[in-house]
Amino acid sequence: MTQTYPQKAAAGSPVHAHWSAVFSIALSVVSLVTAELLPISLLTPIATDLGISEGMAGQAVSATSIMGMIASLFIAAACRRVDRRLVLMGFTLISIASNVMVAAAPDYTVLLIGRLLLGISLGGFWSMAAAVSMRLVHKSLIPKALSVIFGGVSVAMAVATPLGTWLGDVAGWRGVFLVTAALGIITLVWQYSVFPSMKPAGQTRLSTLFGLLKRPQIRLAMAGMVGVFGGHFAFFTYLRPLLENVAHFSVSGVSAILLGFGIANILGTAASGMMLRRSLKGTLLFMPLILALMAAVLVRFGESQPVTAILVTLWGFVFGAVPVAWTTWLTYAVPDETESGGGLQVASIQLAITAGATLGGLLLDAHGTLGTVTGSGIILLLAAGLIGFMRCKS
Template sequence: MSTCIAAEASLDKTKPAWRAVYALALGVFGLIVAEFLPASLLTPMAASLNVSEGMAGQAVTATALIALVTGLLITPATKNIDRRWVLMFFSVLQILSSLLVAFAPSLNVLLVGRLLLGIAIGGFWSMSTATAMRLVPAAMVPKALAIIFSAVSIATVVAAPLGSYLGGLIGWRNVFILCAAPSVVALFWQLWVLPSMRPQSVGSFATLFKVLARPGMLGGMFATILIFSGHFAFFTYLRPFLETVAQTSVEGVSLILLGFGVANFIGTSVAGYLLSRNLHLTLALVPFVMSFLALLMVIFGHMVLLDALLVAMWGFAFGLVPVGWSTWLATTVPDEAESAGGLLVASIQLAISAGAAGGGLVFDLNGASGVFMGSGILLLSAMVIVFARVRVKPVAQ
């Protein structure tokens, strides 16, 4: 009966629904763990399915591509459905995806499971900002987004090492079965605490272009692409840089990456406070700081301890990025937050692909130091665009 009451209750924007926010955070934790698991289990997965590691790696590509498409299409496709049920459906998809992968007799079945995960990831991210805006008062949206993205940071830190460790103990298939557990808990928790959230606007595919045409939106999306491209170019080739330039051991690389993850979590946790003080300045200074860190890595990259500090500072700075741009969407297009969220998801997925691919070309020509220089240039350009072309409304106090 309580579930029915929660489902039918109208949202009271003066009272933050923190239980619902934490339920969503647990759901996204499960999604991100599932997304990153193949990176640590690729070798046993390939051997079990009798395919090359390159072919098994397409499990990651398939997820990213379908997430890009879903981010754009999920709002018009579900325009008449209560957001409560749509969000719970993403948890169901993650459970089905993990079980399909766990019991996959062939690569094709495994890819189907990963495609389901891509739908859930793209759909959730496109709706995350709009949902946070409906669960808490405007002044608390940055804090709510920080909680959700903190779950992402935790999942990013634990997924690869925990997956690799458990894979050696119980096998990769059982790891994916365990991966469904957070989403099972999240599903029942969401069923209990998520209020009914009727669609606020009847979006269509054409709405995406209308939102993009609004003042400042194109600049914001372009800045986002530059920032995420710069980050993923840097992060993708960080290990080769540490091993070749700094002569860091495998254990040293692992510790540095752990430092990145911890600092990223801290950055995400304090993002709400900083963004509420000055959103525009924070959005601009973060890519500037990251570009400066990339330059310092190029100059002093042979000093291992300094590298560890710089990478941790990078992790802290990047922790502000997803929360910052989601907050920007919440204040800039509050009436079309879902469509704008879809555009943001597509921009980020495009940036991930561009950053990794472009970084690879630069790496072959000029090594990891060249990649870091290119990353710094992209991030510096993003700062200029934020100051010149991005319009920002103050965060409600």
């Protein structure tokens, strides 16, 4: 599906919008994020089959995240002379190989190698997502294209855990990874059919990436981004203890609320384009403020099941707009070095996830579940303060 703009396109914007390519990227996101999250729902069978502890099996997720952070910083420079069509298809191919290797893993070492390959694919893909979006659609449609792409994240987060658990019972944990590999093959064929040639727009080097950090507004924005994502993951990582120990939901109730969170997240991502058309700066600023306010209400009324259920669902909706807003900001802030900026963004988010989860765990041990929620709210408020000093074009 291609949309044509007869008017002269903005510099760097295509005259034709390649929506089929955008949707193929979204499917790739579903495949990648599903593969990233699958070990969470398959820890017990993986550990039992390979003769390891569940804690060791859980490190498969950490290994992917760490490799993703490293890859995001170096991929753009390493692939600076390669057609972006081939680069993205290469990441899809690596993810397929990763899932096949994990499915066939005879021991823990091979499993970890497969998961490290997935980290390369994830980090490289996300570092280029914004830059590729700029090559596929007109500048005015970048927020819409990004909402489609990040919709894949929301879909994967909503379905990966319950679907992985169900398929694991039906086909075994190895069969689940083979199904994910098959989805990757479908994605690769689609990308081969619809991706236009995208010659490198610049000669990105490591010096370019670190040069971006010399720009005061970039440093400020990255600090704000770490705060928003860190505050969210300090809350989200320990959401289940909040639901079970404070609001006293049953296991089925927890599952229902988590599903509601995922569906609301999808809707929030879908609505993000409309929010961003109104104001990019407003979206970046008010999302963490709203989340911080909800954290405060949860601290006060967290024992109420209706209040908690509503706020957790609303949290999913509000946060759905956050990744799209920050990636849209990136396309406006560094249009000349979007790939290097994308690498910094991915590394910052991965750092935020690790820091938020770690801090949340420390607060949980020291002050209980509500201490984690309080810490999350404070971090989000501080992030909003940093964002308030940022300069945005809209």
